Amino acid sequence: MERIRRNERMAALSRLLTASPNKIFTLSHFCDRFGAAKSTLSEDIDILRSVFESFGLGQLDTVTGAAGGVRYRPFMPQKEAKEFLSDLCTELCSPSRVLPGGFLYLSDILSMPDIVGKMGTIIAGEFYDVHPDFVLTMETKGIPVALMTAQAMGVPLVIARRSTKVYEGSAVNINYVSGSFGHIETMSLSRRAVKEGQRALIVDDFLKAGGTAKGMIDLMGEFNVEVVGTAFVMAKKQPHSRLIRGEKSLMTMDVRNEEPDTLTIIPAEWL
Amino acid sequence: MERIRRNERMAALSRLLTASPNKIFTLSHFCDRFGAAKSTLSEDIDILRSVFESFGLGQLDTVTGAAGGVRYRPFMPQKEAKEFLSDLCTELCSPSRVLPGGFLYLSDILSMPDIVGKMGTIIAGEFYDVHPDFVLTMETKGIPVALMTAQAMGVPLVIARRSTKVYEGSAVNINYVSGSFGHIETMSLSRRAVKEGQRALIVDDFLKAGGTAKGMIDLMGEFNVEVVGTAFVMAKKQPHSRLIRGEKSLMTMDVRNEEPDTLTIIPAEWL
Numbered sequence: 001m002e003r004i005r006r007n008e009r010m011a012a013l014s015r016l017l018t019a020s021p022n023k024i025f026t027l028s029h030f031c032d033r034f035g036a037a038k039s040t041l042s043e044d045i046d047i048l049r050s051v052f053e054s055f056g057l058g059q060l061d062t063v064t065g066a067a068g069g070v071r072y073r074p075f076m077p078q079k080e081a082k083e084f085l086s087d088l089c090t091e092l093c094s095p096s097r098v099l100p101g102g103f104l105y106l107s108d109i110l111s112m113p114d115i116v117g118k119m120g121t122i123i124a125g126e127f128y129d130v131h132p133d134f135v136l137t138m139e140t141k142g143i144p145v146a147l148m149t150a151q152a153m154g155v156p157l158v159i160a161r162r163s164t165k166v167y168e169g170s171a172v173n174i175n176y177v178s179g180s181f182g183h184i185e186t187m188s189l190s191r192r193a194v195k196e197g198q199r200a201l202i203v204d205d206f207l208k209a210g211g212t213a214k215g216m217i218d219l220m221g222e223f224n225v226e227v228v229g230t231a232f233v234m235a236k237k238q239p240h241s242r243l244i245r246g247e248k249s250l251m252t253m254d255v256r257n258e259e260p261d262t263l264t265i266i267p268a269e270w271l
Numbered sequence: 272m273e274r275i276r277r278n279e280r281m282a283a284l285s286r287l288l289t290a291s292p293n294k295i296f297t298l299s300h301f302c303d304r305f306g307a308a309k310s311t312l313s314e315d316i317d318i319l320r321s322v323f324e325s326f327g328l329g330q331l332d333t334v335t336g337a338a339g340g341v342r343y344r345p346f347m348p349q350k351e352a353k354e355f356l357s358d359l360c361t362e363l364c365s366p367s368r369v370l371p372g373g374f375l376y377l378s379d380i381l382s383m384p385d386i387v388g389k390m391g392t393i394i395a396g397e398f399y400d401v402h403p404d405f406v407l408t409m410e411t412k413g414i415p416v417a418l419m420t421a422q423a424m425g426v427p428l429v430i431a432r433r434s435t436k437v438y439e440g441s442a443v444n445i446n447y448v449s450g451s452f453g454h455i456e457t458m459s460l461s462r463r464a465v466k467e468g469q470r471a472l473i474v475d476d477f478l479k480a481g482g483t484a485k486g487m488i489d490l491m492g493e494f495n496v497e498v499v500g501t502a503f504v505m506a507k508k509q510p511h512s513r514l515i516r517g518e519k520s521l522m523t524m525d526v527r528n529e530e531p532d533t534l535t536i537i538p539a540e541w542l
Contacts, residue, residue, distance in 0.1 A: 113422035
């Protein structure tokens with residue numbers, strides 16, 4: 001194999017590590033790939049770590065032990081996260097986005113890859129420490145941001161459905177009360193989707209009264225899965241008496257009496 | 272600003288460019304960020320291009336003109352794509368995945384970020400040249416792979432719904448015939464979601480008779496949007512007389528008389 005210079009290795013290493021967040025790569029893997037000594041690669045990793053740190057590009061961790069190696073975790077610096085959300089709030093805070101019923105039109109924002117990618121990075125950064133085994137969302141609008149969160153965390157996404165589908169195999173169904181409408185709704189999850197004893201991070205688009213979130217928590221109870229966190233893109237401001245507690249929302253919206261002119265949206269305070 | 276060495280710049284450049292696929296960055300942008308001369312950055316980009324090429328990590332293009340600069344496009348080398356799909360076919364080709372009705376359980380695979388990420392890269396690579404303005408999918412299972420395709424292409428994702436939702440605002444609804452079941456179904460898309468004259472790439476999970484795909488094409492017709500391509504994760508083998516033509520599917524499955532033991536899945540031949 002042709003000899004590869006450090007600046008070439010650094011470029012390739014940067015791409016390979018960041019393309020698989022939270023995956024642990026052994027040094028030997030890279031030694032083989034680049035035909036370089038372990039000591040050399042160790043130095044490469046140290047340089048890469050400090051570059052990522054100084055440019056706010058995420059975190060490179062060395063994991064010790066038998067299954068040890070090096071792992072990349074996307075992180076958005078707090079300042080950048082605040083600016084991003086603040087700009088987004090300004091963009092969203094348009095009376096034309098207010099729909100009948102006090103809803104906000106968010107579908108465009110929620111399926112722009114770069115925007116949901118950043119949201120996923122911010123959410124993941126808050127929950128690495130609780131080690132979820134998967135991210136759970138309820139179809140449909142929360143799927144993109146939940147997928148990006150799952151990607152940043154290096155775990156699968158699990159999607160609960162509104163009804164049983166033939167292509168999901170046998171499923172567990174629960175009924176729950178939509179907190180906003182007071183309707184009885186159904187939520188369905190394939191029995192194959194999760195395993196007993198796993199840990200779930202719930203990610204969804206919009207929190208009003210929390211009925212759907214409560215339904216997802218109950219659904220996880222049926223599977224003996226622990227919910228280790230809940231995160232939302234947008235929460236409607238209290239005084240809704242919420243059915244859930246301890247959630248993290250990226251933004252909070254308020255609109256009085258469904259009057260579009262009273263719409264305010266502010267970034268999360270916990271950031 | 273402290274002087275940054277080439278190997279540090281290369282690592283940061285690699286991360287910054289690959290994090291925003293298909294976005295055009297001007298050299299001046301990087302000059303400012305790294306405090307380096309244009310000629311130096313030009314050399315950096317040349318090295319980066321050849322590193323990405325030799326390690327099969329994607330393509331770096333120089334775009335000329337007033338809005339010119341440098342752009343990263345994810346590409347998976349053909350050999351790697353074939354191996355990836357071939358391994359996936361082996362994994363999927365398990366009789367326990369065959370569900371009543373000749374369906375295949377795919378939900379786990381379709382929401383694993385690394386797997387749908389690779390699928391998105393393969394699909395995007397086939398359609399850069401037709402310049403779609405957005406990727407269109409129909410809820411629910413195709414959303415992750417469609418989002419990853421949209422991310423690789425640097426365009427928004429648009430999600431058609433099974434019914435009108437209060438939080439989508441006014442919508443265009445069409446009825447279509449599900450090719451497999453012969454039912455009449457409804458498809459709904461917010462009027463705000465797309466603009467007349469745009470170009471759509473349709474990405475979905477499963478192609479049987481093509482009723483849903485045909486529905487999406489008709490829906491785009493209502494918006495005066497041109498469909499420039501259709502791609503699927505999995506297609507059921509002919510002799511179904513398909514309602515659409517010219518589609519690209521990553522894998523083809525065949526199961527005779529719904530007997531699980533006859534299941535075969537093979538990678539796309541067009542790769």
